[in-house]
Amino acid sequence: MAQTPAKQTGKKTSRIQQRNRGRILDAALNVFSRHGYRGATLDQIADEAGLSKPNILYYFEGKEDIHVTLLNQLMETWLDPLDHMDPDGDPLNEILAYVRRKVEMTRDYPRESRLFANEVLQGAPRMGPHLEAGLKPLFAEKTALIQRWIDDGKLAPIDPRHLLFSIWATTQHYADFDAQVQVLMGDQADILNDADGHLEMMFKKVLTP
Structure with a gap:
């Protein structure tokens, strides 16, 4: 079963969670700015961020959410x-x-x-x-x-x-x-x-x- 992000449970996010979320958004900005929305994939964002795809989906619902x-x-x-x-x-x-x-x-x-x-x-x-x-x-x-x-x-x-x-x-x-x-x-x-x-x-x- 997929984990539920802290932002959806109402719990305060930890520094690690904040840092990972920032890494994902920064990586996604690189990917989207190079490939556009249609050309970008979650795999590309995960590779850029140095995180696994399940890790990405812990913080965001998907590519559109990011x-x-x-x-x-x-x-x-x-x-x-x-x-x-x-x-x-x-x-x-x-x-x-x-x-x-x-x-x-x-x-x-x-x-x-x-x-x-x-x-x-x-x-x-x-x-x-x-x-x-x-x-x-x-x-x-x-x-x-x-x-x-x-x-x-x-x-x-x-x-x-x-x-x-x-x-x-x-x-x-x-x-x-x-x-x-x-x-x-x-x-x-x-x-x-x-x-x-x-x-x-x-x-x-x-x-x-």
Whole structure:
């Protein structure tokens, strides 16, 4: 008979259980970011984590449970840079700071970026509720803020929705297409520093009234 995880019995998890759970999630993040949800298997996650498959199933119900757990953890981190756009700040500085934060996320969370991209490319079957409940209202709030700045003459006229799409596309490219970037630019440690400067210059030119 399969063991019941502490999270389902209501008992406090031990340090070993917390550590193993963390190992599984970190291993799964590697596997999902490389192979996507459909290409990933529990065997691959177990091998990556250095644990047996039954051990994996002690902590999680299956592959989907692990994937959803990772997505749940990701969303707060993913929304945080946009949430920090300050309505009382200087409009141009606020947007350029957002671009910098997104580049920093590409540097610090490349696996998470690919996990997110793979999920969306599949139609967001497991993240759909998060996009509706978390991202959509925040997106509406911030695009309305940017439109207000434009109407006040503080930014050049531009569709705020497509502006955010462009920021996401240009910043996340460096994580989602890292293999291509490395082939084309070589193994340069300062690629993201160069990208940061380039994107800041580009968006500054587009947005300056």
